[in-house]
Amino acid sequence: MSNFMSRKDLTLFLGFAAVVLLLPILATPFGAAYPDLLQRFMIFGIFAVGFNILFGLTGYLSFGHAAFFGVGSYAAMWSFKLLSLNAIPAILFAVVMSGLFAVAVGYVSLRRSGIYFSILTLAFAQMSYNLAYSVLTPITNGETGLRMTLSDPRVIDGLFTSASGAPVPSLFGMSLSGWNGFYFTAIFLLATFFLSMRISNSPFGMMLKGIKSNQNRMNYTGFNTRPYTLTAFIISGMLAGLAGSLLVVTDPLAGAERMQWTASGEVVLMTILGGVGTLVGPVIGAWLIKYFENIFSSFNDNVLNNFYSFLPDGLREVVVAVSGKFVGEGWHLSLGLLFVLIVVFLPGGIMEGVRRIGARFGHMRKGSKSSARVGATAAVG
Amino acid sequence: MFEVLFLQFLNGLDKGSAYALIALGLTLVFGTLGVVNFAHGALFMIGAFCAVTFRQLLTLETVTVDPNNLSPWGTPVEIRAPLVQAWFGDFGAILVNYSVPLSLLLAIPVMLLIGIGMERGLIKYFYKRPHAEQILVTFGLAIVLGEIIKAIFGPNPIPQPMPTDLRGAADIGAWLGMAPGVITYPLWRLVYFLFSAGIIAAVFAFLQFTTFGMVVRAGMADRETVGILGINIDRRFTIMFGIAAVVAGMAGVMYTPLLPPNYTIGMDFLVISFVVVVVGGMGSLPGAIASGFLLGILQSFASMTQVKAIFPGIDQIIIYLVAVIILLVRPRGLLGRRGVMET
Incomplete structure (x- = not known):
């Protein structure tokens, strides 16, 4: 490859570009x-x-x-x-x-x-x-x-x-x-x-x-x-x-x-x-x-009621009332909790999680520490 | 002219007191545990909502509908009977009237528990981690606490009436031998200032004159050595965190008549209080107090119409402007010591 970009970087960039440009399709399953x-x-x-x-x-x-x-x-x-x-x-x-x-x-x-x-x-x-x-x-x-x-x-x-x-x-x-x-x-x-x-x-x-x-x-x-x-x-x-x-x-x-x-x-x-x-x-x-x-923030009690429809009535009301505090107007509460959990357990953020999982898989596959480390750096990108 | 300036000085005192109390707690936590606590404003807010809860409990009432007695538009009249009055009579009415100061009784144990719980449950895992992560985790915690309060009490400010006896204005000018009516100052603000001064004096006396305080001060200077001497310094620091929470909570309780609390009040005060701490010098208790009052008073002077005519908008930015200037001229703040937060 040229000095302009290493092969790894080029792959990363092309992958990223593909994800971004295909987002209208990729995001469909998530609504x-x-x-x-x-x-x-x-x-x-x-x-x-x-x-x-x-x-x-x-x-x-x-x-x-x-x-x-x-x-x-x-x-x-x-x-x-x-x-x-x-x-x-x-x-x-x-x-x-x-x-x-x-x-x-x-x-x-x-x-x-x-x-x-x-x-x-x-x-x-x-x-x-x-x-x-x-x-x-x-x-x-x-x-x-x-x-x-x-x-x-x-x-x-x-x-x-x-x-x-x-x-x-x-x-x-x-x-x-x-x-x-x-x-x-x-x-x-x-x-x-x-x-x-x-x-x-x-x-x-x-x-x-x-x-x-x-x-x-x-x-x-x-x-x-x-x-x-x-x-x-x-x-x-x-x-x-x-x-x-x-x-x-x-x-x-x-x-x-x-x-x-x-x-x-x-x-x-x-x-x-x-x-x-x-x-x-x-x-x-x-x-x-x-x-x-x-x-x-678009969730409301109706959506929640449908979501928990498998639960018995009394229990469902309690569950809906509690989880209703975490969605809709109160979604910042979920955000704050998520944020605290991330900082406590995963200070490197989601990418560190990906790296840890990647390292574990690499470890299982190759069974050697060095390869796990290579896998880790590659995943960090 | 002197009267006008003196009045503005007084006007700055109540905000300054609130800043000083929050900054005092922040500095205590930072000085003892070395943690930059962005959730401290949330403790101020929880204190304020202790007052709200206390009043709601006191004003619980039974509502009975009288079907025979119809109001002019044909609905049954609701007869509301406050429980406290029913049980205690006139004494109950006094209790309701003085609900704000009385809610300190609720706030102190609640804040102590919340503070110690927070320290044991979350903060203690962050002693060794970088300041940036401490800021972030406590920032997240502040969001959570604010949202919990919002979920319980709703997003709107809840006004708290002050006791009727303390509602008027104090004629401070007359006390000082000036003509009556020249300098009048709302009585509750005066109460707030005296209360804050009392708390500040108590905290300093506690640190200065008790064995516990001495150990804590020793621990602030050199934690390891105190630990080696066989003193459980961690437990004392945890208690100091609780005390800092109590101070913030009490500041919040007493501030409710001046500013109806809602769930954002903590963050509004926290941002300014952080500026106060940094201006005073990280880790310096007298610095925090001094700069709290200084900034409160400066803010009050900046909101004079004469000043605003010369510098439009100065009242909105004076605190931050002073902070920028101080940090550039005196990097450690007004009374900051060497070696604090300098890595």
């Missing part, structure tokens, strides 16, 4: 094969992969990544309002704006590490959130959220056509709703995944991993780690902005609540659930959380 949900799979996959570049590779736990996501959303929306309904300039503008914001936040926050870094990023995100709700209302439209109207100027569009109908984002005239939107976002997820794979294998990625395992030693060796961490922070912020802008492309409403620290917490959950520092893990985590959010 998840409709475009709105799959678009979210793609978007939050991008968000989690971007977050993982910072947290997974560099070891800096940011509790404020939703701020970049929100900045991306607002920037894309303003591009739709002022420039054009075309998605490309909106995405570019969003990525640039969130990148600039990441430069500012990262420059300050990365002066500290550990929990201090977490608190600093949290502080910046909370400031953005509070300001978006109060003083910046002219830009963010406060609680109502920012949306497009017919009377927006849209300078570039105005040069070519006269506006007609309700404004919806498009790609050179092609509608981006439904499956088009899914494939549009899927392309970005594949690009992001490719980028993250390349970074992970590059000398730059090695530097980041070195910083994670021992920053002091890196400094003693004579490396100035600051530019590397800052670059990782900016890339990760830009990817968050990309995800934010894609969410606006598929669902044209930008609200401040997506900058709140709970949203930052969610992307942390996704990454941990899937597996920190792995390539595929964050995507799996994002998919699982979005899937459960969608499926669990």
